[in-house]
Amino acid sequence: MKNKPLILITNDDGIHAKGIASLVEAMKDFGDLVVISANESYSGMSHAITVKTPLYLKDMGTKNGVRYYMTNGTPVDCVKLALHTVLDRYPDYIVSGINHGSNSSTSVHYSGTMGAAREGALNGIPSLGFSLLTYEPDADFSSCYQIVKVVFEDVLKNGLETGVYLNVNIPYTDKIKGIKYCRQGKGKWVEEFLERTDPRGRKYFWLTGHFENLEPNATDTDEYYLLNNYASVVPCTIDATNIDSLKKNKNYEL
Amino acid sequence: MKNKPLILITNDDGIHAKGIASLVEAMKDFGDLVVISANESYSGMSHAITVKTPLYLKDMGTKNGVRYYMTNGTPVDCVKLALHTVLDRYPDYIVSGINHGSNSSTSVHYSGTMGAAREGALNGIPSLGFSLLTYEPDADFSSCYQIVKVVFEDVLKNGLETGVYLNVNIPYTDKIKGIKYCRQGKGKWVEEFLERTDPRGRKYFWLTGHFENLEPNATDTDEYYLLNNYASVVPCTIDATNIDSLKKNKNYEL
Numbered sequence: 247m248k249n250k251p252l253i254l255i256t257n258d259d260g261i262h263a264k265g266i267a268s269l270v271e272a273m274k275d276f277g278d279l280v281v282i283s284a285n286e287s288y289s290g291m292s293h294a295i296t297v298k299t300p301l302y303l304k305d306m307g308t309k310n311g312v313r314y315y316m317t318n319g320t321p322v323d324c325v326k327l328a329l330h331t332v333l334d335r336y337p338d339y340i341v342s343g344i345n346h347g348s349n350s351s352t353s354v355h356y357s358g359t360m361g362a363a364r365e366g367a368l369n370g371i372p373s374l375g376f377s378l379l380t381y382e383p384d385a386d387f388s389s390c391y392q393i394v395k396v397v398f399e400d401v402l403k404n405g406l407e408t409g410v411y412l413n414v415n416i417p418y419t420d421k422i423k424g425i426k427y428c429r430q431g432k433g434k435w436v437e438e439f440l441e442r443t444d445p446r447g448r449k450y451f452w453l454t455g456h457f458e459n460l461e462p463n464a465t466d467t468d469e470y471y472l473l474n475n476y477a478s479v480v481p482c483t484i485d486a487t488n489i490d491s492l493k494k495n496k497n498y499e500l
Numbered sequence: 501m502k503n504k505p506l507i508l509i510t511n512d513d514g515i516h517a518k519g520i521a522s523l524v525e526a527m528k529d530f531g532d533l534v535v536i537s538a539n540e541s542y543s544g545m546s547h548a549i550t551v552k553t554p555l556y557l558k559d560m561g562t563k564n565g566v567r568y569y570m571t572n573g574t575p576v577d578c579v580k581l582a583l584h585t586v587l588d589r590y591p592d593y594i595v596s597g598i599n600h601g602s603n604s605s606t607s608v609h610y611s612g613t614m615g616a617a618r619e620g621a622l623n624g625i626p627s628l629g630f631s632l633l634t635y636e637p638d639a640d641f642s643s644c645y646q647i648v649k650v651v652f653e654d655v656l657k658n659g660l661e662t663g664v665y666l667n668v669n670i671p672y673t674d675k676i677k678g679i680k681y682c683r684q685g686k687g688k689w690v691e692e693f694l695e696r697t698d699p700r701g702r703k704y705f706w707l708t709g710h711f712e713n714l715e716p717n718a719t720d721t722d723e724y725y726l727l728n729n730y731a732s733v734v735p736c737t738i739d740a741t742n743i744d745s746l747k748k749n750k751n752y753e754l
Contacts, residue, residue, distance in 0.1 A: 292576075293546035293609045300696070300704035322546075322610075326707060331693050352622055354740050355547045356576075368606055368688055396752055409686070410742045424753040429741040432663070434622055439585050442554070450554035453580060481745030486608050487683040488664045491735030498650055499678040 251277035251338035251402075254328050254366075257345065258288045258321045258358025261306070261314065265344035268387035269376065270312055272394035273341060276402070282315040282324045282332060289347075291320045291358035293365065303327055321362035329369060340366035341398070343376035343414075344390055346383065350415040350468045350478060351433035353457065360413055360482075367411040367484050372401055374411065379472065380418040390416050393477045396425060406481075413480040417472050426476045431467030432460040505531035505592035505656075508582050508620075512542045512575045512599065512612025515560070515568065519598035522641035523630065524566055526648035527595060530656070536569040536578045536586060543601075545574045545612035547619065557581055575616035583623060594620035595652070597630035597668075598644055600637065604669040604722045604732060605687035607711065614667055614736075621665035621738050626655055628665065633726065634672040644670050647731045650679060660735075667734040671726050680730045685721030686714040 253276060257266040261283035273279060296319050306314035315332055317324055321342065329336060342362040349357040359375045366373025374397065378390055393416050406412070413430070416422070437455030444450055459469045468478035507530060511520040515537035527533060550573050560568035569586055571578055575596065583590060596616040603611040613629045620627025628651065632644055647670050660666070667684075670676070691709030698704055713723045722732035 287552070290549040290551045291546075292548045292615070294548040294574075295544040295546075295610055295707060297544045297707065298541070300698070300706060301693070302702060302704050320548075323707070326691060327693065327705065330691055331695075331705065352738055355618060355622070355738065356549055361546070364609060368609070370688075392754065396754075400750065404748075407742065407745060410745055413740075422754055425751060427746060427748070427750045429743065429746065430739055432739075434624075437580060437584055439555070439581065441585075444554070448556060450556050451581065451585065452554060453549060453551065453577070480740070481742045482740040483742035484606055484609065485684055485686075486667075486734070486736040486740075488661065488735045488737035489683065491661060491664055492681060492683065494658075494681070496654065496681045496733075497679060500646065500650075500676055 253277045253279050254337040254340045255279055255281045256321055256324045256342050256362045257283055258291060259346050260284050260287045261316050263346065264384060264387060265346050265378065268390060269341060269344045269394065272391040276398060279312045280333065281312060282317060282328045284324065285316055285318055288320050288358045290356050291361060292356055293322055293361040294320045296320055296323050301327060303331065321358040322365045325362050325365040336371060340371050340373040344387055345377035346385065347377065347381045348379045348415055349375065349377040349413060350472055351431045354413050354430065354482060363411040364484060367409055370408060372406040374401065374414060376414045376416065378416050378418055385418065389420050389422060393425060397479060409484045410481050413482050414477060415468060415472055416477045417475050419475055421475055422477055423475050425479060426471040427479045428466055428468055428471055430480045431464060431469035433469060434458055434460060507531045507533050508591040508594045509533055509535045510575055510578045510596050510616045511537055512545060514538050514541045515570050517600060518638060518641060519600050519632065522644060523595060523598045523648065526645040530652060533566045534587065535566060536571060536582045538578065539570055539572055542574050542612045544610050545615060546610055547576055547615040548574045550574055550577050555581060557585065575612040576619045579616050579619040590625060594625050594627040598641055599631035600639065601631065601635045602633045602669055603629065603631040603667060604726055605685045608667050608684065608736060617665040618738060621663055624662060626660040628655065628668060630668045630670065632670050632672055643674050643676060647679060651733060663738045664735050667736050668731060669722060669726055670731045671729050673729055675729055676731060677729050679733060680725040681733045681735065682720055682722055682725055684734045685718060685723035687723060688712055688714060
């Protein structure tokens with residue numbers, strides 16, 4: 247009898263988020279699930295690790311055959327704790343999300359959800375992150391289930407290249423047309439800071455902003471497909487090298 | 501008369517670190533410098549942004565013609581505050597570091613120093629991060645000056661491709677042979693958690709580990725050159741797409 251795969255589930259919206267409960271629901275038939283997530287939201291934490299404060303880990307018990315652990319760490323801390331402290335062996339897969347809000351285009355760099363998936367890839371584990379394009383805490387995630395299943399079944403069947411992880415974004419509509427594997431669109435956050443004054447008279451700032459698609463005419467990017475009601479899958483690499491830059495073959499002897 | 505370039509300096513070891521003072525020293529003749537950094541160390545903060553606590557900004561005045569600002573934010577917050585609140589215009593260059601400790605290979609993903617450089621690239625600004633391969637707070641950074649100058653002069657002269665930022669690592673020796681532009685080596689952190697018990701009887705964990713070069717026989721990686729007393733320059737891209745994965749041309753209609 248073949249053992250079921252061991253699948254680690256995590257996110258950056260915290261253990262109480264609807265998104266992670268929805269991911270557990272979508273993934274429950276694929277293997278033995280272990281969930282590790284934080285006591286609160288760690289959005290925007292990217293690939294951060296906690297080095298200055300101690301990490302706590304709480305066994306939250308088993309519900310419907312799924313084991314739950316809670317930490318005070320970032321999504322990447324969650325993965326590291328799972329690999330080195332919680333699990334008896336490395337998981338076969340790591341699946342992160344479902345994030346409340348888009349992580350398409352260059353948002354992949356800010357996302358804690360995608361940090362967890364990247365950390366999986368850095369450890370040689372096939373890893374995926376899912377995000378739904380709405381920030382509503384009580385959003386309807388049911389349209390995600392089919393996307394999660396189709397994309398994960400493809401990974402089960404075909405695997406992922408070493409060092410590659412998937413950034414999957416899902417439009418918030420019940421009319422999803424399909425799933426497109428595509429490149430990361432060029433885009434940036436257009437930001438400003440709200441300026442306030444605290445009761446002690448000190449100025450303080452809140453970051454605010456909106457995402458801008460810098461390739462509005464491209465028809466092969468995640469941004470394009472999401473706008474056209476497709477789920478987008480960007481295969482991402484842990485190798486940040488821009489190989490083209492090396493063709494200039496610049497070196498200096500000192 | 502041509503205006504001097506405006507150069508933003510930041511780091512992740514905090515405003516009082518020797519590394520950032522050394523970077524100011526190395527960069528002072530290249531343009532008008534503005535320094536923005538944090539009140540304490542933000543190592544391991546990657547590309548994190550602060551979304552749950554307010555950011556404060558303190559004008560620390562001018563020393564030797566260089567303007568200093570201090571924040572309570574991450575390195576990426578520092579860049580965003582500088583672009584949107586501190587500076588009258590976008591800087592011509594962003595230079596981050598000099599980090600106390602290596603950011604070679606896959607450490608680029610954890611590094612706050614490199615987060616700041618990536619944030620510059622995301623905003624279309626030629627950006628570089630420098631790291632010295634020692635964690636000594638009082639390390640001798642004088643061997644870095646020539647490397648900083650040669651690499652920055654090359655950027656001044658030739659520019660950087662849009663979306664590309666440089667990850668420069670410098671061996672801790674006074675016998676540096678030269679500077680090699682090269683690819684990011686494959687490597688990972690081999691980690692464990694130190695387990696302790698706090699005075700209230702709760703277990704807690706500290707992350708600890710060491711870096712492992714997964715390509716010990718490669719002769720074209722940053723790891724190889726650093727071991728051989730060269731400074732390494734990896735041109736990194738903000739485009740995380742693994743283009744090879746897309747050749748399979750997988751799509752699903754629903």
